[in-house]
Structures are given as structure tokens and as C-alpha cells.
Amino acid sequence: xxxxxxxxxxxxxxxxxxxxxxxxxxxxxxxxxxxxxxxxxxxxxxxxxxxxxxxxxxxxxxxxxxxxxxxxxxxxxxxxxxxxxxxxxxxxxxxxxxxxxxxxxxxxxxxxxxxxxxxxxxxxxxxxxxxxxxxxxxxxxxxxxxxxxxxxxxxxxxxxxxxxxxxxxxxxxxxxxxxxxxxxxxxxxxxxxxxxxxxxxxxxxxxxxxxxxxxxxxxxxxxxxxxxxxxxxxxxxxxxxxxxxxxxxxxxxxxxxxxxxxxxxxxxxxxxxxxxxxxxxxxxxxxxxxxxxxxxxxxxxxxxxxxxxxxxxxxxxxxxxxxxxx
Amino acid sequence: xxxxxxxxxxxxxxxxxxxxxxxxxxxxxxxxxxxxxxxxxxxxxxxxxxxxxxxxxxxxxxxxxxxxxxxxxxxxxxxxxxxxxxxxxxxxxxxxxxxxxxxxxxxxxxxxxxxxxxxxxxxxxxxxxxxxxxxxxxxxxxxxxxxxxxxxxxxxxxxxxxxxxxxxxxxxxxxxxxxxxxxxxxxxxxxxxxxxxxxxxxxxxxxxxxxxxxxxxxxxxxxxxxxxxxxxxxxxxxxxxxxxxxxxxxxxxxxxxxxxxxxxxxxxxxxxxxxxxxxxxxxxxxxxxxxxxxxxxxxxxxxxxxxxxxxxxxxxxxxx
Numbered sequence: 001x002x003x004x005x006x007x008x009x010x011x012x013x014x015x016x017x018x019x020x021x022x023x024x025x026x027x028x029x030x031x032x033x034x035x036x037x038x039x040x041x042x043x044x045x046x047x048x049x050x051x052x053x054x055x056x057x058x059x060x061x062x063x064x065x066x067x068x069x070x071x072x073x074x075x076x077x078x079x080x081x082x083x084x085x086x087x088x089x090x091x092x093x094x095x096x097x098x099x100x101x102x103x104x105x106x107x108x109x110x111x112x113x114x115x116x117x118x119x120x121x122x123x124x125x126x127x128x129x130x131x132x133x134x135x136x137x138x139x140x141x142x143x144x145x146x147x148x149x150x151x152x153x154x155x156x157x158x159x160x161x162x163x164x165x166x167x168x169x170x171x172x173x174x175x176x177x178x179x180x181x182x183x184x185x186x187x188x189x190x191x192x193x194x195x196x197x198x199x200x201x202x203x204x205x206x207x208x209x210x211x212x213x214x215x216x217x218x219x220x221x222x223x224x225x226x227x228x229x230x231x232x233x234x235x236x237x238x239x240x241x242x243x244x245x246x247x248x249x250x251x252x253x254x255x256x257x258x259x260x261x262x263x264x265x266x267x268x269x270x271x272x273x274x275x276x277x278x279x280x281x282x283x284x285x286x287x288x289x290x291x292x293x294x295x296x297x298x299x300x301x302x303x304x305x306x307x308x309x310x311x312x313x314x315x316x317x318x319x320x321x322x323x324x325x326x
Numbered sequence: 327x328x329x330x331x332x333x334x335x336x337x338x339x340x341x342x343x344x345x346x347x348x349x350x351x352x353x354x355x356x357x358x359x360x361x362x363x364x365x366x367x368x369x370x371x372x373x374x375x376x377x378x379x380x381x382x383x384x385x386x387x388x389x390x391x392x393x394x395x396x397x398x399x400x401x402x403x404x405x406x407x408x409x410x411x412x413x414x415x416x417x418x419x420x421x422x423x424x425x426x427x428x429x430x431x432x433x434x435x436x437x438x439x440x441x442x443x444x445x446x447x448x449x450x451x452x453x454x455x456x457x458x459x460x461x462x463x464x465x466x467x468x469x470x471x472x473x474x475x476x477x478x479x480x481x482x483x484x485x486x487x488x489x490x491x492x493x494x495x496x497x498x499x500x501x502x503x504x505x506x507x508x509x510x511x512x513x514x515x516x517x518x519x520x521x522x523x524x525x526x527x528x529x530x531x532x533x534x535x536x537x538x539x540x541x542x543x544x545x546x547x548x549x550x551x552x553x554x555x556x557x558x559x560x561x562x563x564x565x566x567x568x569x570x571x572x573x574x575x576x577x578x579x580x581x582x583x584x585x586x587x588x589x590x591x592x593x594x595x596x597x598x599x600x601x602x603x604x605x606x607x608x609x610x611x612x613x614x615x616x617x618x619x620x621x622x623x624x625x626x627x628x629x630x631x632x633x634x635x636x637x638x639x640x641x642x643x644x645x646x
Contacts, residue, residue, distance in 0.1 A: 025458065050458060056488060061481035064447020065454055068465070071436055072386060072455035091478070095441050096448065104429040104437060105419035106643035140644050164646035 001181040009150035009182045010039045010115075010171065013157040014077065016186045018047055021075065024161060027053040028062060028079030036081050037117050037176060059089035063114070067097050070110045070166075077161060082128045083116035083170060097166040098141030112166040113157070119172035119210055119260055120308055126296035129304075131209070131261035136168050137238045137270070143167040143191055144238040148212035150180035152235055155189030163191060172210035172260070191236045194244035200230035203322050204248040206271055207231060207258040211309060215258055218314035227322055237267055242274050249275055253284040256317045258309055263291035285321035290314050327541045331605050337379050337536060338600055339614050341371040341593050344395045346622045347404050351394070351411060351425075352572040354626065360411045363440075364425050367395035369566040372592035373498050374399035376539025377466055377559075380547050386434045386456070386465040388449035391426050392565070393438025396468055401433050404622060408629035416632035420639065436465075442503075443476025445469060446495065450482045453493035453550075464492040464550045466543070472503025474517045483558070487524035492550035494543060497560045498533065504569045505578050518560035526556050533561030534590040537599075564590075 004012070018024045030036055032044035032054040044052040055062050059080060066076035080086050086093060093114075100108040120129035136144045143165055147153040153171070160167035197212055198219050207215035212233045219229040230248050234241055249255050255275060257268035272287040290309045298304050329337075348368040354360045367374065370392070378387065378399035389396040397407060402418070410417030410428050418428045429437035436452055439445045449467030456463030473479055474497060486493045497517045501508050508515070521528020527549070531542045539561050546557035564587035568575050575584060600606040606614075 053489070056481070056484055058481035058485055060478045061447045061450065061485040064444070064478065064482065065451040065485065068386075068388070068436065068448040068451020068453070069455045069458070070451070071431060071448070072452040074455045074458060076451075091441055091444055092447065096439075096444055100429075100437065101646060102643050103419060103423045103427040104431075105417070105422050107419070107429060107431050108437075109646050111646075143645075 001183050003179055004150055004182050005176070006150045006153050006178045006180070007037060007039050007176040009154040009180070010157055011041060012182070013154045013161070014040065014043060015046065017158060017161045018043070018051060020186070023073065024075045024077060025051040025053065026077045026079070027055055027065065029055055029057055029081050031079050037173070039115070040079065059085050060092055063089045063092035063097070066112045066114070067092055067100070067110065070112045071100065071108050075111045075161060077113040077115065080114060080116045083118035083132055084127050084130050086116060086132070093142070094139055098139045102141060109164045110166050111164045113160045113169055114166065115169045115171060117173050118170045119174060120297045120304060121174050123299055123301060123304060125299040129297040131259065133170055133237055134261055134266050137267055141166065142238060143236065144170065145191060145236045146170045146172070146209040147235060148175060148209055148233055150178065150182045152189060152195070154182050155187050156191070156235060158186060159188040159191050162188065167191070170209065174210045178213070189235070192239040192241055193236065194232055194234045194241035196230060196248070197233050198229065198231040200228035200252065202228045202252055203230070203254040203256060203318050204245070204252045205229050205231045205256045205258060205314065205318065206245055207233060208237065208267065209260065211258045211260055214309065214311045215314055217311035218318065221311065221315050222318055227318065229318060240271070242278070245271060245275065246279050249279050250282045253282055254321050255283070255287045256290060256314065256321065257287060258290045258314055260292060260309060262294050263289050264294050266291050288317045288321055290317045327537070327544065329540070333379065334600060334605050335614070337375050338596055338606070338611070339618060340375045340399055341536065341596065342615055342618045343404065343621070344371045344374065344398045345593055346618050347394060347398060347407070350408070350622045350626055352567065354411065355572045359630070362424050363570055364411070364572070365392040365570055366565070366567040366572070367392050369587070370498055370500060370533065370563045371395055372536035372539055372596070373496065373533045373561045373563055374468070376536040377468070377496050377543040380540055380544040381464060381466060384434060384461070385463050386436055386449065386452040388436040388445035388452070388465065388467045389438045390445055390469055390473065391438060391440055391442065392470070393426070393428060397428055397430070397435055397438070400435050402428070402430060402435065404625035405628045408625050409632050412629045412632065413634065414629055414632035415635055416629065421635045422643070443469065443473040443478040446479050446482035449493055450486045450491055453486065453491040454489065456492055462551045464494065464547050466494050466496060468496050468498060470503065471497060471499040471501065471508050471517055472511065474520065475503065475512060483520070483524050483526070483556070486556040487526050490553065490555035492553070493556045494546040494550060495556060495558045496543065497558065498563050499560055500563050500565045502569065516560060518558055521558040526558060528558040528560070530560045530562065533563030534592045534595065536592055536596050
């Protein structure tokens with residue numbers, strides 16, 4: 001283990017997988033000569049333009065290229081510069097890559113990774129700040145990961161590249177510069193396995209992506225008040241490790257679910273529903289969600305701050321379902 | 327272009343197979359023995375056969391919603407194709423796809439496609455893979471005049487041109503985008519002129535002449551294999567059935583227009599040519615026709631006897 005930051009952990013996963021497997025290539029807008037977020041920095045110099053392919057601004061063609069190349073035996077890793085741009089090309093996502101295997105009776109294998117920066121907090125406004133993971137989670141055939149830490153980022157991206165299905169790796173922009181220890185050697189974190197980021201006994205906080213860090217901050221503050229929160233990061237949203245969440249809820253009897261996406265029809269609704277179906281008797285309070293209100297992401301700083309969930313909002317939500325301790 | 331006699335005969339047989347397959351499918355649909363959407367290819371046989379006989383087994387094709395012809399031309403088996411139309415276990419997709427989604431990756435068939443204009447970017451991806459692996463493979467991409475108005479087709483052409491990928495874009499201009507005549511859906515007559523926008527070769531050929539299609543596509547394929555990038559080949563053709571279903575089109579298309587195109591029928595024309603050039607005798611041609619008819623009959627019987635999938639199959643193959 002040695003210290004690095006999230007985006008370099010992703011970069012290392014890409015470099016090592018490309019080194020290991022000659023069928024892995026990287027493509028997207030400016031990924032080679034001018035990596036927008038820096039995640040693909042140095043790949044062009046190391047692997048050349050055949051394996052690090054700058055494209056026109058043509059999201060449908062980029063994703064179609066990935067579908068065709070994957071069907072023909074390669075392992076494309078696509079970068080969509082902002083998650084918001086996926087929706088320019090959603091046919092290739094929903095009707096093509098997600099469906100081909102099933103529709104063709106199991107004959108096709110689509111080992112595609114689509115990496116997308118997501119999330120707000122940088123005043124990038126409504127078309128460059130969204131967290132739209134719930135839309136992807138609604139599509140059978142896809143997998144969705146949202147790593148929160150450098151360690152998870154490297155291990156999940158490595159596993160995503162090796163997976164034989166289309167996997168969306170959603171990277172919160174605020175995570176890119178987060179520090180953390182990461183092993184130099186390659187490792188895989190299996191998709192669909194949650195992790196307890198902080199153990200606790202009084203309340204379960206299920207948090208995704210950058211909200212894991214806000215939840216951990218909230219847990220520290222709650223600890224000052226004598227409330228021990230258990231913070232669980234599903235890490236993969238599709239498939240969802242509901243068992244890990246249920247185990248925690250059966251222990252704490254209370255649950256707060258946190259994500260940056262809007263609350264209505266968000267992944268939190270699915271998690272709350274599954275908890276209610278499977279562990280209703282274990283609950284001593286209704287499941288509560290902390291998420292964005294039902295509006296586009298605003299531009300102006302005070303508006304965006306009011307919009308985004310944060311540690312304070314999580315503390316308030318936990319307090320509403322947890323009896324005060326003295 | 328010098329084509330060996332055996333290959334000419336095989337091309338003729340394949341065209342007849344497509345026509346009989348489609349007529350068989352239309353009959354099954356009329357009788358209510360198969361359900362769902364069906365987009366029949368009859369009329370356009372010269373395009374699929376002319377083009378697919380210009381490539382090999384390891385090359386790729388991406389088809390569209392009117393895909394039966396391309397699948398047969400690339401070597402698809404009518405038994406498993408009918409199996410799919412019947413929704414049976416022995417269908418190409420084990421009954422999970424239906425007419426619009428038949429694929430066989432082993433034959434280089436990237437699938438029919440229910441979304442107009444979705445295939446070209448995928449064909450470009452397969453061409454990228456061929457170039458990447460250093461094989462001399464190419465990929466053919468079929469789409470209609472209607473699809474040329476989709477942004478994806480523009481994106482695919484541009485990306486293929488800029489990366490110099492070995493792909494041949496084949497526009498089957500059958501004069502209608504669904505039920506809308508070409509002069510009501512675009513302001514150009516020859517879709518091949520769009521090639522100019524990508525600085526790639528664009529040619530228009532008689533899509534009712536299998537040899538003309540074969541020659542133009544062969545040239546584009548050779549160019550692609552030499553590493554010189556994509557081409558656009560427009561084939562003027564005509565479909566005999568409605569856009570969807572088994573109607574004969576009279577409700578939407580002028581009778582004179584339909585007669586004019588039927589008079590150019592690609593199969594009749596090619597058969598006449600083969601007999602005139604003594605590649606085939608009348609008796610041999612009849613023999614082929616009979617053989618194909620029997621094969622189609624057998625294929626339908628095979629498909630109808632194949633078991634239906636059960637609920638146990640419902641959730642298999644969602645993921646690899």
C-alpha cells in the first residue's frame with residue numbers, strides 16, 4: 001500500500017489492465033491527447049493511438065464502436081466526458097449493449113466498461129452535474145458501480161474491465177482528488193459486494209459515491225452525541241448487495257439512505273422498498289432518505305449548496321429516527 | 327468482373343432462398359402461425375447477395391429490421407431462422423429475439439436490429455476490432471434510405487472516415503422510409519452524395535442487378551482491406567411487401583411504380599442472364615428452384631416441431 005489519489009488509482013487500474021490484456025483499449029473524447037479529468041493521463045504515450053483512441057464528439061458512435069468492438073472480441077473502456085452526455089446516445093446503452101446478449105439467446109458477450117464522471121459541487125450547472133445512476137439501474141443487462149475511495153476505484157474498475165457484461169463506472173468528480181492508500185499490485189473487488197465503511201450499532205447509514213464521505217463525517221459528529229452509526233457503501237448498485245444492508249439493519253433497527261441523485265425514484269427508494277419487504281419487523285423507525293430535491297442541479301453557489309445533500313442533512317435525518325442519548 | 331460459374335449459381339440459389347423464405351414467412355403470418363412484427367425483404371435480394379458474396383466468413387455484417395435477406399446471404403440457416411420466427415428453442419436466439427433480432431456471431435452476423443440507424447455505429451466497432459487485431463477483416467453495414475436521416479448514421483460515417491476503418495456502408499434505397507416516400511423525407515435523390523461530406527468514395531448502383539452490386543461492393547471491400555478506409559455504396563432497390571407485415575403495398579404506393587419495379591425483378595433478371603450466358607440451363611434453374619422450395623418447406627416443418635421455451639428460460643442470459 002502507498003498513498004495516492006482516486007484518479008491516479010483509476011489510471012493505474014487502466015494501465016495495468018492494458019498491460020495485462022492486449023484486447024483492452026480506451027476510447028472517448030480527448031482521452032488521448034488531452035484527458036479531461038486526467039484519468040487517462042499518460043496512456044496515449046504508453047500504449048499508442050491504436051489503443052488510446054481520441055474520437056469526434058459523437059457519443060452514439062463512440063458507444064456503438066464499443067458495442068461492435070466488444071461483440072468482435074475486444075474489451076473497450078469508454079469514457080463519456082460527463083455522465084450527462086450519455087443521454088445523447090442512450091439507444092446504444094439501453095437498446096443495444098444491454099439487450100444483445102439476452103435478445104440473441106446468450107450468443108453475444110459484451111465486455112464493455114463505460115466510465116463517466118458524475119455529480120455536482122463545482123458550479124457546472126444542470127447539464128454537467130447530474131447523478132443519474134437510477135436510470136441505468138433500471139436496465140436489465142447492465143451493471144453499475146460507484147466507487148467512493150481510491151482503493152475501491154482501482155479494485156472495482158479492474159473487476160469491471162474483466163467482467164463480460166457492460167459495466168458503468170460512475171466516478172463522482174469530488175472523489176477524483178481524494179487521497180487514500182492503494183496497493184501497487186493488481187487486485188479485483190468483486191462486483192456486487194458492499195462494504196461496511198464504519199461499524200456502528202445504533203443506526204445504519206447506506207451511502208453511495210461521494211456521499212460515503214459525507215456520511216462518515218456525519219457519523220463522527222453523531223458519535224460525539226453518543227450515536228454510533230454504521231456506514232455501508234454498496235459500491236455496486238447493480239447488482240445490489242441487499243444482504244449486507246439487511247444484516248446491518250437487523251442489527252441497528254434504523255436506516256437512513258443517502259445519495260446525491262434526486263430522491264424521487266432514486267436508488268434509495270429501491271433500497272428502502274427492499275428493506276421494508278425483507279426486514280419490516282426489524283425496523284423501529286421508518287426508513288428515511290437524504291437526497292437531492294426534485295429539481296435540476298442549479299448553478300449559483302448558494303443554490304447548489306442548498307441542493308446537495310451533506311453531513312449536516314444526514315445528521316438531521318439520523319436524529320429524526322434515533323432516540324436522543326444523553 | 328470474372329465470377330466462377332459455381333459462385334454464380336450459388337448466388338442465384340441464395341437469392342431464390344431469400345425470396346422463398348420471405349414468401350414462406352408471409353404465408354405463416356397470414357395463417358396466424360407466427361406472430362409479432364415482420365419486415366419482409368422480398369424484392370431486395372440482389373443487394374444482400376451481391377454484397378455478402380463479396381466478403382468471407384470471418385468478415386462481419388450489421389443488418390437492420392428488414393434483416394432476413396442479409397442473414398441468409400451471409401450463411402444463416404433457414405431452419406433456425408424460422409425457429410426464431412416461431413419463438414422456438416431451436417431458433418437462432420432460442421425464441422428470445424424474434425424476427426428483428428436474429429444474430430449469429432459465429433457467422434459474423436452482428437444481428438438484425440429493431441432500431442433504425444443503430445447498426446452503423448456497431449458495424450464501425452466491428453471494423454475497428456478487425457483493424458485493431460491486424461486482420462484484413464472488413465465489416466458491411468446495411469441500412470435504408472430512411473436510416474440516412476438518423477444522426478447515428480452520420481456519426482458512424484464520420485468516425486469510420488476519420489479512423490480509416492475497413493467498413494462498407496451499404497444504403498438500400500428502396501424509396502421509402504417506413505411509409506414515407508423518399509422525396510418527402512429528404513431533399514436528395516442519391517444518398518451516395520453524402521459520401522462527399524466525409525471525403526470517402528460514394529457510388530450509386532442498380533440494386534436490382536446482383537452483379538452490379540457485387541462489383542461495387544467488392545471494389546469497396548478491396549479498398550477497405552488495403553487500409554484505405556470506408557466507402558458508401560447506394561443500391562437503388564424496391565421492397566414488394568409493406569414496410570411491416572404481409573400487405574402488398576397497394577394502399578400506400580402507386581400501382582405503376584410497383585409494376586415498374588416488379589418488371590426489374592432481380593431474380594428473374596439474374597436467372598435470364600445465367601441462362602443466356604449458358605452458366606445455367608433452364609432445367610438446372612428449375613431444379614434449383616425446386617430444391618430451394620423443398621428446403622424451405624423442411625425448414626418450416628423443423629421449426630414448427632421445435633419445442634417452445636419454458637418459464638425456466640425466462641431469466642437466463644440476461645448476464646454473461
